[in-house]
Amino acid sequence: MATTDRQATTLALAHALSAAERGLPVIPLSRTKLPALRSPHRGTTDPAGVPCHGECGRFGHGVHDASTDPARIRALFAAAPRATGYGIACGRPPHHLIGVDLDTKSGTDSSAALRELALRHLFTIPATVVVLTPSGGRHLWLSGPPDVVVPNSAGRLAPGIDIRGA
Numbered sequence: 482m483a484t485t486d487r488q489a490t491t492l493a494l495a496h497a498l499s500a501a502e503r504g505l506p507v508i509p510l511s512r513t514k515l516p517a518l519r520s521p522h523r524g525t526t527d528p529a530g531v532p533c534h535g536e537c538g539r540f541g542h543g544v545h546d547a548s549t550d551p552a553r554i555r556a557l558f559a560a561a562p563r564a565t566g567y568g569i570a571c572g573r574p575p576h577h578l579i580g581v582d583l584d585t586k587s588g589t590d591s592s593a594a595l596r597e598l599a600l601r602h603l604f605t606i607p608a609t610v611v612v613l614t615p616s617g618g619r620h621l622w623l624s625g626p627p628d629v630v631v632p633n634s635a636g637r638l639a640p641g642i643d644i645r646g647a
């Protein structure tokens with residue numbers, strides 16, 4: 482089992498480096514799809530009330546750890562021996578990636594809801610990378626405009642449509 486985990490980590494690192502080579506900042510993820518590195522500030526209360534986004538110089542700040550630098554990515558994965566996947570930080574240059582998560586849970590037809598939004602607001606959904614999720618949903622990946630910040634949202638555009646942006 483330990484060997485299998487190590488192989489999964491090695492494979493995740495290889496894929497993460499490949500994504501980074503294409504300009505996508507990455508972090509190691511655990512089997513639960515959460516950041517594989519725990520916060521160095523767990524259990525501590527910051528007296529200033531300002532959350533650290535990596536200014537302390539240590540790993541463990543989730544999406545703020547994300548990098549396209551191969552040396553830093555290798556160091557992140559070395560510090561996360563139980564990582565089995567990788568995550569991409571959306572909204573950052575050069576691609577300004579936007580993830581459109583179309584859920585099918587609780588009977589919502591989010592694909593139809595997106596088509597309806599497109600008709601109502603007169604836009605077309607461009608041909609793009611689509612990932613089919615194990616639960617029957619879809620992830621549409623788009624590059625966004627550099628001068629617009631697209632925030633995360635869940636169910637705001639329509640039920641079952643989540644946006645992953647900056």
Ligand SMILES: [Zn+2]
Nearest residue numbers: 533535536537
């Ligand atoms: Zn910190």
